[in-house]
Amino acid sequence: MAKLRPVLLATSGLAAVLLLGAADQGERAPVPIDQGLVARGKPFYERFCISCHGPDGDGHGYAAQWLDPMPRDFTSGIFKCRSTPSGTLPTDGDLMRTVRVGIYHTYMPPWEVLGDYDLRGVIEYIKTFSPKWKEEAPGEPIAIPPAPPDDEASRKRGSVVWANMQCAKCHGPKGKGDGLSVPTLMDDWGHHITPFDFTSSDTRKCGNTDTDLYRTFMTGVNGTPMPSFADSLKPAEAWDLVHYLHTLRRPD
């Protein structure tokens, strides 16, 4: 055993180096699905979720035919509201937030009143609908720096970002969601979608705070034409854009 110890240590060290290397490259191991939580979440899903999202989680519950936008298709493993980079799976925290708070301007209600005990189970259950959760780990949440002051200068710089990023192509020149590209905008499931109207409401699908808006710029909205600007915007520019959007809001 004494002779084996150096070999084991060397092997362990090599494994650790390899794992660290993998982590450096963003390759994280999938998180095993907790079957205990799945069992807890299944009755919740069957009671509250199935009529819209369907028994197979494909977004084709019997009520889906009357819903616009359509319910989320869990089989694709694509989620709009995330803190993780574009194309990656959301964290449990992201899913919990959506289930707790619901999604404004859709028929997804807020379920927070039912308590985290069962909500935690239901998000584990919806992972069983897509093989992605067995193959990939959730993305690493993006860093969100503190917001700079929301002043006139920042908003002015934000208007330049708005123009440079061609936001008006979809959201329209005044942010009303009536850009020239609107007729061509489809989601990954072939449904026509409408860009957000920044003039009408401060309640947005993925959260109402400035931080939520910043996060949406930098993560994009998976499954829709809304891209991530993480590679094309500096954090300060993204904050300027957030501040500029305040100017588009129509007074109550």
Next chain:
Amino acid sequence: MKARVVVAAAALAVLVPGTAGAIPAFARKYNVACSTCHEAWPKLNDFGQLFRDNGYRMNRGKDNPTEQPGAYWPIAFRTTVGYQYAEQEGVPVDQPPGTTTTKTGTFGFAGLDILTAGALGEQISWLLVYTPALGSAGFGTAPADGDLESAFIGFHRIFGTPFLNVRVGKAAPDLPVDEHRILTLTTGYNIYHFHPQGSAVTFEPGENQAGVEIYGHSELDALRYSVTMATENDAIFSKNWISSPVVWGRISGLVHLNNSILPEVKGGIFGSAGWHPVQALTTTDPTTNTVTPVPGTAYSNQGYQKYGADLHLLFFSNVNPLDITGVVMFGNEDQALITNGVRSAQWIGGFVEVNWVPTFNWAIIGRWEHIATTQAGTDSTPQDEGDLTALTVAVRYTIEFSNRAAVTLHLEGSQTTTTVSGMTPKGTAVLAGFDFAF
């Protein structure tokens, strides 16, 4: 008196209580299944209670009438059709003088509720429940009078806080268990309707009250309060700013324990104080010599009180729970409110109810209730006169449970024993039917 008690007990056993309950118009509006708001319809779960408290709003931008297609019409209907067998011991008869046991088996329906409810704007809600005059309703035993069972306008989040909401009109007071969403159909909650022997009081918290309710709640209903100021139903109007006044209040709360054995506990305390007039000016019909009191002249208000506590334990899951509820209530009425009263009348009552909802289709219900007079107001009747014990068991299987309608097979048996002159005649009811709402 004996005949009155027996007939009242018989009526209690076969009359389905007013059951407004489920409103599928909301399911159609939001495209959600009935199980979203109902633990087992018509009983609300926490989500449904919060939806109601928020003025029939989910607060995700889809509540206002302008958000709905023009064809959407917020109307719902509910009734129960089927067969009911009722048996009552101790019913007085003349041939020969004595008592007998009545037995009736009838096909029919329980009545009809026509409901409309919704949100009118950012902070306003409404509910109307009309029960039309249908002499054949209630399996042939219902009164033929129609009634506006509920009618209120609600104002919500006054000054922006969920702790201040007002409902004006006729609405249910905040009860430990809402009788209008009861899961049994042959018996109601007797303690909500109990009066000691000889009582003149007509206030029953189980009935909707015409008045003003001020209520509030935390964002997720962890804490609630409700105060209803009303005029006592069916009492002659006293000459006060609020005639024959009664105040009902309840404070309640819930705690999520986040464990697999007992995930949620709810509880509350409640009470009421009312003042019933015992004298009034009268007028005499010259043709019939009938003497009747004149409304608005009654005076000499005398006080009565009810108060108690409730506890609700949700075992295993708050999605499909084993829900055990215990309610205890005390009552006290001034001796002036008791015919030939020589002292105040006091009573205690309560029930234990077990609802098991193993899946959203199934609900198994059992309830035991007992009410005992602890101090009779008069020496002319035994203390236990009118005391009551009731046992009810029921099974509900929901066949259709969509965002359009609900149809449930309902099987129920109940037995109510009421003390009459030292005897304890039983009233038995069996119901097999289909409870449906659209």
